[in-house]
Each structure stands twice: as C-alpha cells, then as structure tokens.
Amino acid sequence: xxxxxxxxxxxxxxxxxxxxxxxxxxxxxxxxxxxxxxxxxxxxxxxxxxxxxxxxxxxxxxxxxxxxxxxxxxxxxxxxxxxxxxxxxxxxxxxxxxxxxxxxxxx
Amino acid sequence: xxxxxxxxxxxxxxxxxxxxxxxxxxxxxxxxxxxxxxxxxxxxxxxxxxxxxxxxxxxxxxxxxxxxxxxxxxxxxxxxxxxxxxxxxxxxxxxxxxxxxxxxxxxxxxxxxxxxxxxxxxxxxxxxxxxxxxxxxxxxxxxxxxxxxxxxxxxxxxxxxxxxxxxxxxxxxxxxxxxxxxxxxxxxxxxxxxxxxxxxxxxxxxxxxxxxxxxxxxxxxxxxxxxxxxxxxxxxxxxxxxxxxxxxxxxxxxxxxxxxx
Amino acid sequence: xxxxxxxxxxxxxxxxxxxxxxxxxxxxxxxxxxxxxxxxxxxxxxxxxxxxxxxxxxxxxxxxxxxxxxxxxxxxxxxxxxxxxxxxxxxxxxxxxxxxxxxxxxxxxxxxxxxxxxxxxxxxxxxxxxxxxxxxxxxxxxxxxxxxxxxxxxxxxxxxxxxxxxxxxxxxxxxxxxxxxxxxxxxxxxxxxxxxxxxxxxxxxxxxxxxxxxxxxxxxxxxxxxxxxxxxxxxxxxxxxxxxxxxxxxxxxxxxxxxxxxxxxxxxxxxxxxxxxxxxxxxxxxxxxxxxxxxxxxxxxxxxxxxxxxxxxxxxxxxxxxxxxxxxxxxxxxxxxxxxxxxxxxxxxxxxxxxxxxxxxxxxxxxxxxxxxxxxxxxxxxxxxxxxxxxxxxxxxxxxxxxxxxxxxxxxxxxxxxxxxxxxxxxxxxxxxxxxxxxxxx
Numbered sequence: 187x188x189x190x191x192x193x194x195x196x197x198x199x200x201x202x203x204x205x206x207x208x209x210x211x212x213x214x215x216x217x218x219x220x221x222x223x224x225x226x227x228x229x230x231x232x233x234x235x236x237x238x239x240x241x242x243x244x245x246x247x248x249x250x251x252x253x254x255x256x257x258x259x260x261x262x263x264x265x266x267x268x269x270x271x272x273x274x275x276x277x278x279x280x281x282x283x284x285x286x287x288x289x290x291x292x293x
Numbered sequence: 294x295x296x297x298x299x300x301x302x303x304x305x306x307x308x309x310x311x312x313x314x315x316x317x318x319x320x321x322x323x324x325x326x327x328x329x330x331x332x333x334x335x336x337x338x339x340x341x342x343x344x345x346x347x348x349x350x351x352x353x354x355x356x357x358x359x360x361x362x363x364x365x366x367x368x369x370x371x372x373x374x375x376x377x378x379x380x381x382x383x384x385x386x387x388x389x390x391x392x393x394x395x396x397x398x399x400x401x402x403x404x405x406x407x408x409x410x411x412x413x414x415x416x417x418x419x420x421x422x423x424x425x426x427x428x429x430x431x432x433x434x435x436x437x438x439x440x441x442x443x444x445x446x447x448x449x450x451x452x453x454x455x456x457x458x459x460x461x462x463x464x465x466x467x468x469x470x471x472x473x474x475x476x477x478x479x480x481x482x483x484x485x486x487x488x489x490x491x492x493x494x495x496x497x498x499x500x501x502x503x504x505x506x507x508x509x510x511x512x513x514x515x516x517x518x519x520x521x522x523x524x525x526x527x528x529x530x531x532x533x534x535x536x537x538x539x540x541x542x543x544x545x546x547x548x549x550x551x552x553x554x
Numbered sequence: 555x556x557x558x559x560x561x562x563x564x565x566x567x568x569x570x571x572x573x574x575x576x577x578x579x580x581x582x583x584x585x586x587x588x589x590x591x592x593x594x595x596x597x598x599x600x601x602x603x604x605x606x607x608x609x610x611x612x613x614x615x616x617x618x619x620x621x622x623x624x625x626x627x628x629x630x631x632x633x634x635x636x637x638x639x640x641x642x643x644x645x646x647x648x649x650x651x652x653x654x655x656x657x658x659x660x661x662x663x664x665x666x667x668x669x670x671x672x673x674x675x676x677x678x679x680x681x682x683x684x685x686x687x688x689x690x691x692x693x694x695x696x697x698x699x700x701x702x703x704x705x706x707x708x709x710x711x712x713x714x715x716x717x718x719x720x721x722x723x724x725x726x727x728x729x730x731x732x733x734x735x736x737x738x739x740x741x742x743x744x745x746x747x748x749x750x751x752x753x754x755x756x757x758x759x760x761x762x763x764x765x766x767x768x769x770x771x772x773x774x775x776x777x778x779x780x781x782x783x784x785x786x787x788x789x790x791x792x793x794x795x796x797x798x799x800x801x802x803x804x805x806x807x808x809x810x811x812x813x814x815x816x817x818x819x820x821x822x823x824x825x826x827x828x829x830x831x832x833x834x835x836x837x838x839x840x841x842x843x844x845x846x847x848x849x850x851x852x853x854x855x856x857x858x859x860x861x862x863x864x865x866x867x868x869x870x871x872x873x874x875x876x877x878x879x880x881x882x883x884x885x886x887x888x889x890x891x892x893x894x895x896x897x898x899x900x901x902x903x904x905x906x907x908x909x910x911x912x913x914x915x916x917x918x919x920x921x922x923x924x925x926x927x928x929x930x931x932x933x934x935x936x937x938x939x940x941x942x943x944x945x946x947x948x949x950x951x952x953x954x955x956x957x958x959x960x961x962x963x964x965x966x967x968x969x970x971x972x973x974x975x976x977x978x979x980x981x982x983x984x985x986x987x988x989x990x991x992x993x994x995x996x
Contacts, residue, residue, distance in 0.1 A: 215663060216663045216664065218660055218663060218664070218665055219660075220660070222660050231487075241419075241422070242418075242419030242420065242422060242423070243348070243415040243416065243418075243419045244419075245412070245416075249499070249503070249504035249505060249520060249521075250499075250521070252481060252484070252485075252491070252494075252519070252521060252522075252523070253485055254485075255352075255360060255361070255485070256348055256352075256360065256411075256412060256415060257352070258348045258349035258352065258415065259349075259419060260349075261349035261352065261353070262352075262353065262357075263352050263353075263357060263360070264356070264357030264358070265485070266485065266486075266487045280297075280301065281297070281301070281415075281416050281419060281420065282294075282297070282420075283297050284294065284297070284665070284686060284687065284690055285664070285665040285686065285687055287658070287665070294690065294691075294694060295582060295694060295697075295698070295701075296579070296582065296583065296586075299579060425691050425695075426691075428698055428702075429694050429698055432698060432701055432702065432705055435705055436575045436578060436579065436705065439571040439572075439575050439708065440571065440572060440575050440576070442568075442571075443567075443568035443569075443571045443572045443575075444568075444572070446564050446565070446567075446568040447565075447568055450561065450564070450565060
C-alpha cells in the first residue's frame with residue numbers, strides 16, 4: 187500500500203514536459219523488486235524505469251511481456267511495456283529468480 | 294541458486310557451443326584449418342568481458358535504449374555473417390571466396406561468444422561475489438557449461454561422421470534456423486526499444502510449450518522459440534530464412550566449375 | 555576425426571558429463587523439493603504450536619521475543635481486524651492476504667514464505683513466515699555436499715579415460731610403429747605379441763601379403779639370375795663361333811661386325827643382370843668391410859683404363875684416403891658402371907673428373923663428364939630398369955641395356971648412400987654425386 191502511494195507520488199512528480207508514456211519506477215534492492223506488483227492501465231504503453239541499487243547485475247525478464255534486459259549493478263535502465271490486454275504478467279530477475287519476482291497487473 | 298545458474302549458463306553456452314560445433318564440423322568438411330576458430334573463440338571471450346563491463350554505460354546510451362540497439366546490431370551481424378558464409382561456401386575453389394568464408398566464420402563466432410558471454414560473465418561475477426552463493430553458482434555453471442559443451446561435442450561428431458553430403462545439409466539446416474532466430478531476436482530487441490510496433494502476439498503457445506520449461510529454453514536457444522511472438526517477428530523469421538536459402542541456391546547456380554587460380 | 559583417442563575421450567567424457575549432470579539436476583530438484591516440503595511442514599506445525607501456546611485473546615506485546623531474525627509471526631484477532639501479538643521483527647500490518655495456506659511476500663528487504671493458519675475456535679489468524687533465501691541456502695548447502703563429488707569426478711574420469719584409451723589403443727600404435735620402421739626392402743612378417751582380436755585380421759592379412767610379396771620377389775630374382783646364368787654359356791659359345799667366322803672371312807665383313815656388336819651387347823646385358831641380382835639390397839648377408847674409397851676408384855680406373863684410352867679422354871682423379879663401410883665387389887661395380895657411363899657419353903678427347911671428399915660425416919664421390927647430360931625432368935626415370943634416355947633413338951654405337959644406373963641405385967641403397975644427379979663442372983655434362991654416410995667416431 188505504501189508502495190502504491192509511492193508510485194502515485196512518482197507519477198504525479200513527472201511533469202508533463204512531453205506527452206510521453208506514463209512512467210513507473212521499479213527498484214531492485216537485495217535482489218528484490220520494489221514494488222513487486224505494478225498496476226498499469228490497459229491498452230496503454232508505459233515506461234518502466236528500473237533502478238538497480240545492488241552492486242550485482244540483474245536481468246529483467248518476462249516471457250509474458252517478451253522483455254529481457256540486463257541491468258548492470260548500481261545503474262538504471264528503461265523498459266517500455268504495453269499496450270497490453272487486461273491480465274497478470276509476471277516478471278522476474280533472471281539472475282536471482284528465487285527472490286526477484288514481481289508482476290505487472292493490467293487493469 | 295544452482296538451478297538458476299545451470300539454466301543461465303546452459304542457455305548461453307548451448308547456443309554458442311552448437312554454432313561453434315557446426316562451424317568446426319563444416320571447416321573440417323571443407324578441410325579448413327581450425328586454429329582460426331580457436332583464436333576467434335578467445336577474441337569472443339575477451340569481447341564478452343569488455344561488453345559486460347561496460348553494459349551500464351551502453352544501456353543508458355540512446356535514451357536508455359543502447360542495450361537493445363547494440364544487441365539487435367550484434368544479432369543482425371551474426372545473421373549477415375551466416376548469410377555471407379552460406380553463400381560463399383559453394384565457391385571454395387577460389388581463394389578470394391575462401392577468405393570471405395573465413396572472415397564470415399570468424400565474425401559469427403566472435404560476435405556470438407561476445408553476446409552470449411557477456412551475460413554469463415555479468416551473472417557469474419555478480420553471483421560469485423556473494424559468499425554463500427559461490428559454491429552453488431560455481432557448480433551450477435559447471436553443470437550448465439558441461440551439458441552445453443557435451444551436446445556441442447555430440448553434434449560435432451554427428452556432423453563429421455555423417456556422409457559428407459548429409460553432414461553439410463544438416464549443418465546448413467541448423468545455421469538456417471540459427472539465422473532465423475538471430476533475426477527474430479534482433480526484431481524483439483527493436484520492439485523492446487520501441488523502434489518497431491509489436492502488435493498483438495500472433496499466437497500463444499505458452500500452454501503447449503512454456504518458455505519457462507526446459508524444452509522451451511532449449512528450443513529458444515536452438516531455433517529462437519517464442520511462446521507469444523509478435524507478427525513482425527514471425528514475418529522476419531520466415532523471410533530471413535527464405536533470403537538465406539534463396540541466396541544459397543542462387544550462389545550454387547552461379548558456381549563456376551572448379552579450376553586453379 | 556583426426557585421432558581415435560581424442561574422439562573416444564571427448565565422446566566418453568561428453569556422455570559421462572551429460573548423464574551425470576542430468577541425473578545430478580534431477581537429484582538436486584528432488585532433494586530441494588523434499589527439503590521445501592519439510593520446511594513447509596515445519597512452518598505449518600510452528601503456526602499451530604504458536605496458536606495453541608498463545609491462547610489469550612488479548613493483545614500482548616511482551617511475549618515471544620525468542621524468534622530468530624529469519625522467522626516472524628503475527629496473531630490477528632477478531633477475524634483479522636486486530637493485531638494481538640507479534641514477534642519483534644514482524645510487521646504490524648498484514649503482508650499479503652489472510653488466506654489459509656502458504657504465500658510468498660516481500661518484507662524488510664527479504665522475500666518470505668508465510669503460512670497463514672486460521673484458528674477457527676478463537677476466530678483468529680496466526681501468520682508464521684520464514685525467509686526464503688535462508689530456507690534455500692540451508693537446503694542447498696545440504697544438497698550441494700552430495701553433488702560436489704559428481705562434478706569433481708569429471709576431470710578425474712577424463713584423466714582415467716585418456717590413460718585407459720591410450721592403453722587400449724597401444725597395439726594399434728605398436729603395429730603402426732612396426733610398419734613405419736620397416737625398411738623398404740624388409741619383407742619379413744610383422745611380429746606382435748598378444749595381438750588383440752580386432753587387429754588379428756589386419757596383422758594376419760598383412761603378414762600373408764608380405765610373405766606372398768617376398769616369395770614373388772625371390773621367384774623373380776631366382777628366375778632372372780638363373781636365366782642370365784644359363785645364357786652365359788651359349789653366349790660364350792656364340793663368341794667362339796663368331797671368332798671362327800672372323801678368322802674365315804676376315805675383319806672387314808660388315809655383317810660380321812654387326813653380329814659382333816649384337817653379341818657383345820647381349821653379353822653385357824647378361825653380365826649386368828647378374829651384377830644386379832648379386833647386389834640387390836635385399837640380398838641378405840652381404841659382407842661389409844672397411845674400404846678406402848679413393849683406392850678402390852683408382853683400381854677401377856686402372857683396370858678399365860682401356861675404354862678411356864680408346865676414346866682419348868682425359869680422366870682426372872682427385873681424392874684422399876677415406877674409409878667407408880661397404881662391400882668391395884658391390885662398390886667396384888658401382889664405380890665401374892658410373893665410369894663406363896661417363897666414358898660412353900663423353901665424346902672423344904673429352905674430360906672426365908672424379909673427386910672423393912669428406913665433410914660433415916659424409917663421404918662424397920662425384921663423377922663428372924662432358925657428355926650431353928640428362929634433362930632435370932628425366933633424373934628420376936633414368937634409374938628405372940631398362941629405361942634409356944631417348945629410347946630407341948639412343949645413339950646406337952653406345953652399348954647399354956638400361957640397367958647400369960639401376961644397379962648403381964641398388965648398390966647405393968645397400969650402403970644407405972644417396973645419389974644425386976646434377977650438372978657437371980664442364981660446359982655441359984652430367985654430375986653424379988654419391989653420398990656415403992661415414993660412421994661416427996666415438
């Protein structure tokens with residue numbers, strides 16, 4: 187719930203300088219995704235801003251979203267997803283899949 | 294952690310080891326020297342290390358789409374090398390063409406190992422820096438690499454012990470599928486970079502063969518299997534295979550009778 | 555497939571690796587699953603235990619401090635509305651859902667597996683959670699201990715396979731070595747102890763072939779030698795009759811002169827054939843002794859001086875005392891053949907130069923003439939039996955049968971000497987170099 191608030195805060199903080207897709211921030215810390223659930227609107231392209239706060243690299247991977255991207259330690263990456271149908275799209279950190287698990291909920 | 298290390302290493306090693314074993318076998322069948330390939334493997338490993346070390350900087354280039362573009366470029370380069378390789382093979386009796394074949398082989402091997410190797414190196418260097426993960430990751434990557442290399446060895450001996458004609462055909466067929474998979478992956482990266490519109494997946498076979506399953510992972514490594522491919526990916530896959538096949542056939546047609554040069 | 559040994563090593567190691575590693579993965583997965591089930595069962599019983607140990611319905615912040623940092627618990631009262639008690643490290647909110655069963659949640663920078671137990675008697679929920687990473691590493695630690703030897707065994711098996719395959723293939727390399735070290739003319743059967751089944755056919759058939767070859771060679775040799783020997787007598791008789799004819803009709807008769815040349819040529823041929831079979835390198839038990847090469851050449855020149863004199867050729871001999879191991883008769887034949895060739899092809903008043911020198915453990919005999927020489931591309935062919943340069947167009951006044959150089963080659967082979975043809979020091983002409991190996995002085 188706290189995270190949901192954080193996301194909303196982040197969304198609001200993005201000033202509409204350009205009419206780009208909505209941005210969602212995802213942090214990787216101790217091989218976990220924060221938040222581990224992201225809710226995005228259906229049929230909309232969104233931009234995931236993934237920050238890897240660990241020293242080790244991680245690979246954002248989702249078979250359902252058809253995305254794979256390696257994020258080096260202590261760095262950031264941008265991943266576009268969507269437009270998507272309603273549903274649940276799991277993603278995981280390929281390098282530490284036991285802990286780094288999350289899902290995108292499209293509503 | 295062990296299983297994860299196995300899957301990551303196996304997926305990357307298997308792809309590289311099969312490509313290399315086909316090239317090794319075809320160079321044996323074409324009676325070419327192998328030392329070039331060993332050198333190319335080494336250069337590829339160095340390339341993978343350098344790419345892995347600079348991945349962070351690469352990622353943030355081109356508005357954060359650097360990694361996608363570089364990966365798409367690398368896959369495209371492998372595809373082009375395969376195209377050149379397969380069209381130049383019918384002209385092996387000419388020295389100029391032999392050099393072209395050699396360069397294509399070396400490029401394909403170097404780029405393939407750079408691409409696959411960078412991921413393994415990033416994974417291993419990260420995972421092994423965590424003390425209680427060292428052993429499982431080490432064993433896992435040995436197991437993954439061991440299985441990948443063993444399959445490569447089997448494939449190599451299968452090809453060179455077959456009748457020359459069939460061995461060449463099987464090797465060609467495999468390279469065709471690899472070429473298609475390379476293009477499909479390049480397109481996937483371009484979609485991810487938002488350069489190409491994905492559209493709705495053409496089909497969803499994740500219930501049939503999930504990309505998570507071992508078979509799904511193997512098929513992905515071998516022929517670029519996707520459970521939910523974008524239409525353009527399928528089009529690119531099929532047309533790239535068609536292009537190479539047609540180019541190879543045309544190249545065979547224009548083959549000049551062997552003579553000394 | 556360049557080496558059977560490497561093929562066997564790689565194929566066997568690949569097989570062992572595949573089989574072992576796949577079963578290792580299978581075992582790993584099964585063990586891990588078992589371990590997880592055990593952990594889950596423990597988690598579930600802990601939840602029940604906590605539920606029965608804390609039956610008070612009121613909120614109590616002071617109990618259950620004894621939980622380790624790797625686990626936490628919460629007890630929710632009034633159907634999940636009120637937190638009755640919790641371990642110190644537990645969150646004060648509901649993580650995930652209050653749904654009986656197992657769940658996985660993120661909390662305090664870790665991923666946890668929790669078990670939600672519904673205590674229906676007291677209308678409350680007990681949540682017990684364990685850190686997943688700890689569970690995993692605990693289980694993995696135990697399992698890995700048993701996997702390590704399998705991985706370590708691979709390089710060891712590689713070493714053992716390499717050695718074992720080497721031993722297994724030894725008869726093959728012994729056989730190869732025997733065949734490789736066989737001298738060209740050695741037709742004795744291959745001797746091998748304890749021939750393995752797979753090689754029996756190869757060895758037996760090779761030996762049978764060698765014996766047949768040896769028999770064929772000696773038959774041919776015996777036949778030619780016998781034939782030549784038998785022909786000697788009629789030739790001598792022919793010569794006597796020819797002499798008588800000459801006595802009767804005089805020296806001037808052309809037909810008799812032609813007949814004489816023919817008989818002489820035939821006699822020469824027979825002598826050469828006999829020399830050839832006396833000197834063939836496979837002729838066993840040839841007596842070798844120390845021979846002064848220069849002295850031997852001198853004696854041959856002196857003996858056959860008549861042929862040079864007849865054509866008024868200048869012959870020069872340049873040499874020092876050099877001892878080589880050899881057979882007197884054979885070496886005489888060699889020098890005699892080379893000298894007679896030189897004389898035959900050198901025109902009248904021509905030059906012939908013979909030198910004997912030694913350097914770098916070699917004795918070098920060179921005979922140079924001022925004849926027409928032999929084109930380079932013919933150098934190999936002139937050593938063939940009955941081959942004569944220009945075939946039938948050969949200058950008919952020169953007697954020869956095409957065996958001279960063949961005999962020279964055979965004698966050289968018998969002495970392990972090398973022959974080389976080249977151009978002579980004169981304007982044109984042939985240089986024949988024969989290199990003998992000198993025995994190393996110890």
